[in-house]
Every structure is written in structure tokens, then in C-alpha cells.
Amino acid sequence: MNLLPNHENAVVDIEKFVAYSLNSEHPEGKHKALIFEKVLGITVQDAGWLQSAILENLAFYEATEQEETKFGKKYVVEMKIQNDERTANVRTAWIIEHNGTVPRLITCYIKRK
Numbered sequence: 232m233n234l235l236p237n238h239e240n241a242v243v244d245i246e247k248f249v250a251y252s253l254n255s256e257h258p259e260g261k262h263k264a265l266i267f268e269k270v271l272g273i274t275v276q277d278a279g280w281l282q283s284a285i286l287e288n289l290a291f292y293e294a295t296e297q298e299e300t301k302f303g304k305k306y307v308v309e310m311k312i313q314n315d316e317r318t319a320n321v322r323t324a325w326i327i328e329h330n331g332t333v334p335r336l337i338t339c340y341i342k343r344k
Contacts, residue, residue: 232293233293233294233295233296234289234290234292234293234294235289235294235306235308235325235334236294236306236327236332236334237327237332237333237334238289238290238294238334239290240332240333240334241286241289241325241333241334241335241336242333242334242335242336243282243285243286243335243336244335244336245278245279245282247336247338247339248275248278248281248282249275249278251263252264252267252281252338252339252340253267253273253274253275253277253278253281254275255268255274255275263340263341266340266341267281267319267341270317270319270341271312271314271317271319271341272314272315272317273314280314281312281339284312284314285310285312285321285323285336285339288308288310288311288312289308289310291310292308292309292310293308293309294306294307294308294325295307295308297324300326302326302328302329303326303327303328303329303331304326304327305324305325305326305337306324306325306326306327306334307322307323307324307325308322308323308325309321309322309323309342310323319341320341320342321339321340321341321342322339322340322341322342323336323338323339324336324337324338324339325337
């Protein structure tokens, strides 16, 4: 299985969730936030939980290499995340910057089946 390179050192900035993906008041992120709440029952107060869940799951799901950009190499990791009795397919996107080794989360969202 092809895991995200250097996944043990991956960085997930919690501010991505607080300010965007779980923020129901963000003009562009609010739709993601509403789906996270509907499907997994999580809100901005659960940003730390989502951060941990994503990092813990990186060791168990395949990474798909994407195009090289002017910023670096992109990867996608789709994973199942469970919260109590609820489960969601979450797509995470990562970048490893040129001359870098640490994957950094770009975005994540719940993928519809």
C-alpha cells in the first residue's frame, strides 16, 4: 500500500478547521461545516478531535499521488472517520512543498458516496 510519504510527521493546522472547514459562518466553508455536522455530528468545537482522527488514520489508508504544482507535489488520502455510531468518507488533500519532506493538509471534506 502506498501511504502518504512521511505521514508520521504530517502537519494539520487546526486553524484550517476552526476558520474554514468547520466554520458555519465562513462564506465558502460553511457548506463543508454543515455537512460535517449533519454526517458526523461535529462542529468547530470538535476541531481538535478531527485533527487527531485524520492524523491517526493516515497510517491505514492509501495515498494517491496527484499533479505536481508550482508549490509542490499533491496527494489525496480518502479515509473513513467514525464518531460514535456515525461514519463518513473523508477526502483529505496534502502537499509536500518543493525541497520539503513534511506533508501539510490543504483541505478536507466529506465525500458523497
